[in-house]
Amino acid sequence: MTSFRASIPIRCVSWYCCLLAGCATLPASSQVDHDLKVADIELASGAPDAALRIMQDLAARRPGDARVTLRMGEADAALGHPQAAEASFRRVLATAPGNVPAGLGLARLQLASDPAGALAGLQGLAKAGPRDARILTDLGVALDLLGRAAEAQAAYHAALDVDPALLSAQADLGLSLAISGHPSAALRLLGPLARSADAGSRVRQDYALAETLAGHQEQAASVLRIDMPATQVASVVNAFESLRDAPR
Template sequence: MLAALLGLLILSACASQDGPAVREPDGAARLRVAAAAEASGQADIALSMYGVAAAAEPGRAEVQARFAGALARAGHLVQAEEVLNRALAHHPDDIGLLSQLGRLRVREGAAEPALDIFDRVLARAPRDVAALDGRGVALDLLGRHAEAQVSYRAGMAQAPANVAIANNLAMSLLLSGHAAEALLILEPLARRPGVPPRVATNLAIARAAAGDAAGGRALLAGQPTEADLDAIVGGLGGGPAAWPGQS
């Protein structure tokens, strides 16, 4: 039953042969195009652009980290690890590369190694929001929800508008039996323009877990089904569990 919740929680330039050559975009421009493509749901184009940028600047840690993150989001975990390992061989202490490796470990369900990596990042950059969020997810995977919530709150103190970390905090609270507190976060979060659909789904789960099953179902528009929602809430009632939140 909790597996259903995990699934819910847990994105060229060319030259004319006849006219003057068109200048290729530099690395920053490629990354901007890739990020815009990913934000608009064009994952294949984004991944291609990240790959072009990474091939053009193999020694630039930031570009390699962005490419590895895109590969991981697309499900290409082996390729993402290869990119990260190559880059880390030259930049072993780069925070961006280490954070992406930590996220990769989370995706693999390897919570202890992920926690070690995020702790390593935070030793160098205690206010790093991505690492604080990732550390929270790793702790939630280990069932250490109270510690996870401390990490999420530290991240929110640095980035109050960050939707992903607020959502992760809410779900951690929900999984540790604090549905009312989760609702206090999710209700205003779901009203923000442009938030991911999973926020509304998580709000529905929180409402149902807090005893408002009808209010939860009203938000779902059929996904998940009422039976799915009942199973998820029933699973939550069985005690706290780990979950791979998506940051």
Template sequence: MRRLARPALPVLVCVGLLTACGTRQDAAEGPRDPDAASRLRVAAAAEATGQSDIALSLYAAAASAEPANPEAQARFTRALMRAGNLAEAEAVLDRARRRAPDNATLLELLGRLRLRAGAPEAALAPFDQVLAASPSHAGALDGRGVALDMLGRHAEAQDSYRAALAASPAAIAPANNLGLSLLLSGRAEEARAILMPLSRRPGAPPRVATNLLLARAAAGETEAQRQLLGDGATRAELELLLRELGARGLATGDAAP
């Protein structure tokens, strides 16, 4: 008998297989719809391989199949936020919160949405609500720090990021945001000391390298200044760039892992 080679199946094919997997009894009864957990796992795999459209579709299906599942609703909301569909993300989150108004994950997402909308003062309330019940919630501490930074309250923000790191030492987001906060408060050398090793960590997002470049430039490194603004850049131009990119990075930063 000729031996058949086993093909490598991309995530796209695996999506189709979700409804076909099961026991012999399942096969006799016909294919079953995948549960939300299965869809979420495949959606995460699709997203990791750059298939964001497929991932978004799977997150939507999981959320639709289990409207009372806060995790499914949260994952769909995050995917919509990453895609820039903030109005739809807000609608999904509003529906989810009507079912689970005190859910910590959904409250944190509400704060993140308000940050994206440029409303840091309003974002503090849901973060504080989470922290009242769970003072060491790393995501809420990180989000609260971002809100405080956007309000210009850098020292308080840095305390919040450090508390997030104490709760979750391996988290990249609060470490990155702490470095950016130090940079925005004029402490470029300290920012560089945090961001340099962070940029070498596996899984560090590109914004960490961008923030490190900003910190190096602010610390007086000529090559970093040239990379950012070209030859002959003035200090005023550098400070303007720091403010603009810093504010944008804070507003769009992801939650702590």
């Protein structure tokens, strides 16, 4: 799924301190922009706790600023605080219903517990931004969760028409094909992704699922051992196999 997805390799303390040292001389508006940029860097570099602290301080000085509220929602979502994140996203959407980052943030929170609600929100976003690959990919995930695989795959293809290199759309399409009874097609798509040097564990697990559903349990186990202890592999393969007979 769509899962909250960019990586900026910076955690330089001296650079960060230099940024903060210049704060006192910045005008108020420049200070806000500066803090927002620092929060974005923290979020992108995998430090949502730092981003949240910055935004909480800024929210006290700028109550009601949608840019601050949005980033608080993104930080809370990354930290596993869904209720706080949802409240932030809804506050943004209450004043700006077409705000795409807030709409996507809310939809991604809803996917696990309310895919129909997520779908409704994403369909509204898609009407305003029909060529946004992020929206189309998440739309596909919602449709897959509702058992509408053909529609989901059409959404992933639409996303890839916009951005052919979008990894999340490729991986989600492969997973959808595997679960909907087309493991061979899934393997053709997921295989190169899983074998690439920068492949993540999620793509490898999707590939292992496709291998299992294609009847290649040993190959699946070999892939899974890259990311998990050997003692867990058999139970995961068994869980994957149970999907073969699941109703579609």
